[in-house]
Amino acid sequence: MTTILVLNGPNLGRLGAREPEVYGSETLADIGARIEASVPDGIHIDLRQTEDESELIGWLYEAVDRGTPVVLNPAAFTHYSYGLRDAAALLKQAGVPLIEVHLSNPHAREAFRHTSVISAVASGVIAGFGADSYLLAVEQIVRLIGASDARA
Ligand code: DQA
Secondary structure (H helix, E strand, C coil), X not given: CEEEEEEECCCHHHCCCCCHHHHCCCCHHHHHHHHHHHCCCCEEEEEEECCCHHHHHHHHHHHHHHCCCEEEECHHHHHCCHHHHHHHHHHHHHCXXXXXXXXXXXXXXXXXXXXXXXXXXXXEEEECCCCHHHHHHHHHXXXXXXXXXXXX
């Protein structure tokens, strides 16, 4: 069984009720269920959410130590958390994939959302497709894992 961590930053626990015109009407649990339904057998989705920067950093350490690939929606931390960025850089250094996702397209929104301090150390970024951003990211992680298995 291969685990993919799907990590979520602040206020994403309020999806469904939070600005549905921007983020859609699905809850994070709904999105988790859709991801689980989409993955091949043998892939386990571990979905987590926190308001706490240090908890999120701890989860990235866990991913580094276990070699677990990550789909990360850093939410507002995207735009200013150098601590989170430095933790994400550890995944890059370890060769563990991390895909940054956003439900909305931050570049089409307020200026403060145009900067991501995470993107430069992410394997890639998927944004603007609502909950499908997560599904696309998980699909790509599965592809990347398959590719690295094939090389092994
Ligand atoms: C978000 C975009 C961020 O700017 C915002 O702070 C969020 C959600 C997104 O998924 O579109 O909380 O990461």
